[in-house]
Amino acid sequence: MKKITTLLTAFILFLLANQLLAQTTTTLSIEGEVLRPLKFSLQDLFHFPAVEIKTKDRDNKEHSFKGVSLAAVLDSAGVTLGKQLRGENLSKYVLVKAADGYEVVFSLAEIDPEFASQTILLATSADGKPLPAGEGSFRLVVPQDKKHARWIREIVTVKILFSKD
Ligand SMILES: Nc1nc2c(c(=O)[nH]1)N[C@H]1C(S)=C(S)[C@@H](COP(=O)(O)O)O[C@H]1N2
Numbered sequence: 001m002k003k004i005t006t007l008l009t010a011f012i013l014f015l016l017a018n019q020l021l022a023q024t025t026t027t028l029s030i031e032g033e034v035l036r037p038l039k040f041s042l043q044d045l046f047h048f049p050a051v052e053i054k055t056k057d058r059d060n061k062e063h064s065f066k067g068v069s070l071a072a073v074l075d076s077a078g079v080t081l082g083k084q085l086r087g088e089n090l091s092k093y094v095l096v097k098a099a100d101g102y103e104v105v106f107s108l109a110e111i112d113p114e115f116a117s118q119t120i121l122l123a124t125s126a127d128g129k130p131l132p133a134g135e136g137s138f139r140l141v142v143p144q145d146k147k148h149a150r151w152i153r154e155i156v157t158v159k160i161l162f163s164k165d
């Protein structure tokens with residue numbers, strides 16, 4: 001019995017350590033039409049101003065999501081936001097890619113705080129806890145979307161592209 005308990009404890013510790021490692025080593029790459037391609041760890045994101053958004057999840061219950069604004073992260077990589085978001089830069093779009101191959105698209109104007117009335121959150125925690133396993137280290141919270149299909153989980157890459165007709 002004692003042996004089983006020890007084995008079980010070791011196994012649980014192993015699982016916890018694994019999850020911790022996964023959370024600290026996952027990185028988010030910002031690439032494409034950017035001045036400075038960047039890679040962020042979860043810890044790096046803590047250098048940005050913390051943002052909290054209270055909004056309903058798919059369960060229709062209010063949740064508190066914490067993270068940083070997607071615009072702030074893109075801005076730090078030198079994406080054409082703010083005063084630079086005019087002329088041909090308005091035809092740029094943002095392709096967000098997840099570990100499972102899921103992809104969603106936003107226009108830069110949807111993300112820019114001077115255009116959009118709501119913040120798109122790059123969330124790192126929900127209800128005071130790190131995102132559940134399977135959601136990855138980062139997910140988007142898009143309060144203005146009535147459908148949650150663009151609340152992409154397990155984000156690994158954010159790529160800025162020029163839409164050329
Ligand atoms: N990586 C990834 N993110 C995803 C999806 C997916 O298949 N893969 N599905 C989307 C869809 S269609 C919905 S409705 C929401 C559901 O999120 P939830 O299960 O956390 O409520 O996640 C979105 N984010």
Ligand SMILES: [Mo]
Nearest residue numbers: 147148149150
């Ligand atoms: Mo969905």
